[in-house]
Amino acid sequence: MESKVADLLKAFKSEMQALSCRSESDQIMWPFIQSTEVAIENHSPGAVLSWFRRQDSEKKVFWADRERNLEIAGVNFAHKIQGDSLDELNAAINLISRVTGTPGTPGYLGGICFNTEEPFDDLWIDYHRFTFVLPMFELRTCNSGFLWLRVNTFIRDRSELESAVGNVEREFSKLNFEPSDTPLAFSFSLASRTDEPIKEKWVTLIEAATHEIKSGGDLKKIVLARKTQFDLVQSGGRVSPIDLLVYFAESDTSGFTYYIQLSEKDAFFGKSPERLYKRTGDGIFCEALAGTTRIGRSAEEELLLKNELFLSDKDSMEHSFVVNFVQDVLSRLCTDFKSSQLRDIKRHFNVQHLLQQFSGTLRPELTDYDIITSFSPTPAVGGVPTVMALNRIDDAEAFRRGWYAGAFGMLSQEETEFCVSLRCALYKDHALHVFTGVGIVADSDPVCEWEEMENKMSHFIQYSLCN
Ligand SMILES: C=C(O[C@@H]1C=C(C(=O)O)C=C[C@H]1O)C(=O)O
Structure with missing residues (x-):
């Protein structure tokens, strides 16, 4: 697993290098999502959640569909869109649709409140009427039986290319890939x-x-x-x-x-x-x-x-x-x-x-x-x-x-x-x-x-x- 994880970082850096060359001739529609992934191992039940539990980041997102065809654990956010009005929701959905248009680009995860007209109280203030996030790191299952580890970056324009690499490297080093897992212990x-x-x-x-x-x-x-x-x-x-x-x-x-x-x-x-x-x-x-x-x-x-x-x-x-x-x-x-x-x-x-x-x-x-x-x-x-x-x-x-x-x-x-x-x-x-x-x-x-x-x-x- 460790070598696969290192492969991912290497592949990500070389794709960012290629992107930087492409950006010179400006063939890119900004903002742009760069996404790089590797298959890491056979998928065993509970593996995604177990990895998710071990991550220390305070920003996390998880989604599994009802048929369990797809399970995604996201750690850290490459991009977050929040808003409170219907116009903002419309604009957010248009942006997400545009930046996820290339085949293989990951989706955004998030939610929308019950009633956009309803006033909010302090309990919900940080969530806004809607929040969608693009995880920076994703571990997910797919039908092939493998677990995939993915790095995503959201780059507004070419001036952000360099800092995006540094940012990913820094956050990547904080991920926990130790195989051991502590059993659930209800300490309350x-x-x-x-x-x-x-x-x-x-x-x-x-x-x-x-x-x-x-x-x-x-x-x-x-x-x-x-x-x-x-x-x-x-x-x-x-x-x-x-x-x-x-x-x-x-x-x-x-x-x-x-x-x-x-x-x-x-x-x-x-x-x-x-x-x-x-x-x-x-x-x-x-x-x-x-x-x-x-x-x-x-x-x-x-x-x-x-x-x-x-x-x-x-x-x-x-x-x-x-x-x-x-x-x-x-x-x-x-x-x-x-x-x-x-x-x-x-x-x-x-x-x-x-x-x-x-x-x-x-x-x-x-x-x-x-x-x-x-x-x-x-x-x-x-x-x-x-x-x-x-x-x-x-x-x-x-x-x-x-x-x-x-x-x-x-x-x-x-x-x-x-x-x-x-x-x-x-x-x-x-x-x-x-x-x-x-x-x-x-x-x-x-x-x-x-x-x-x-x-x-x-x-x-x-x-x-x-x-
Ligand atoms: C409103 C809820 O559930 C909804 C209400 C149901 C009902 O009243 O029978 C059943 C399923 C849901 O559509 C809830 O779980 O909070």
Whole structure:
């Protein structure tokens, strides 16, 4: 491995030298991403996360798609784009599309908040409404079975060529390629748990929501959420949000795994069952995921619960609002699209959901900005009608959702994939802020919905109590 790592640095330097010669005759469109990679070894399960855990850098990002075709661990950022307005988001997506246009160029990783109109609180301030990063160093898996190590630089113009090499060399020397790994050791205990809202207030909020829906006005569905704060006390060693990520990844392989750390103090991460969309060229894949029950304690109970979910009018209604919305968006974005014939079940940690999948061909003039802003937030996390539901959420919730129920993923000209940022937490100052929501329709029962939230965040509870 060591020789492969040294090969990479050598190859990177010689490619930068060649770039410098090309830049003389100015055949380059600035800004430019120089990306160099080597295959380093056969890929064993957990190798990428295990390497990720061992890196000391305070800037990190991780993304694994649901099928585990792709796993990327990024350390240090070659380029970071943040912003707060929709215009800035549009400009960022255009820039990313332009600089990732050469085949083989890596994508940017990052996320977007739930509601760009919503004011932010201090908890989310560093994240802005969106942040996308191009990792400086990436370790990733790919279908060939190898692990690839890659160096990326973002060069604004030729005057930056020299400093870019020095910068990479300096940061490269800080990477840790030691094979040894320390086992997960949970060196903290749980000091307290605080729910916002508490159960009594939740019951009142849900009763008010169902009352409004039943009254026959415009509101048909609203997704209300809770923020649970777990205060953790360090008992020797450090509390590492990456350890949590590894723990989740090991306890359930289903779902998108995502993580971003912008500074030493905090990280946003989660493991989501839900795809917002995947685009490959002009092909789009998306889904409607909503309606929830727990998993069974035995195979028989599992089957029973699954059948109950299929037959539940309340869950079918929650799900059908999302199906209708997705079909409506696709009819605007696509020249043609189709849906899977049957509803399916998506199992994730302690819960299972109703799922229907869609695929289509996008109209040629559309960008990822058009797609994201058309889909997000779907009625799986917002409600129906969207704007009314967002206003009601703003009135009802006494905390800011920030990036919870937004989108997280990978973005490039050739391929983009976002999950809905669910089953997630923001780790800040030794506290885990866990966000969980449920879809409310006319027949929703406040106590059952509270239990659904407990089930949805059960992996966080298990983790926090395992000490
Ligand atoms: C809002 C969340 O999940 C969403 C709501 C669901 C529901 O109400 O049944 C199911 C899956 C997700 O679309 C969440 O996990 O926080």
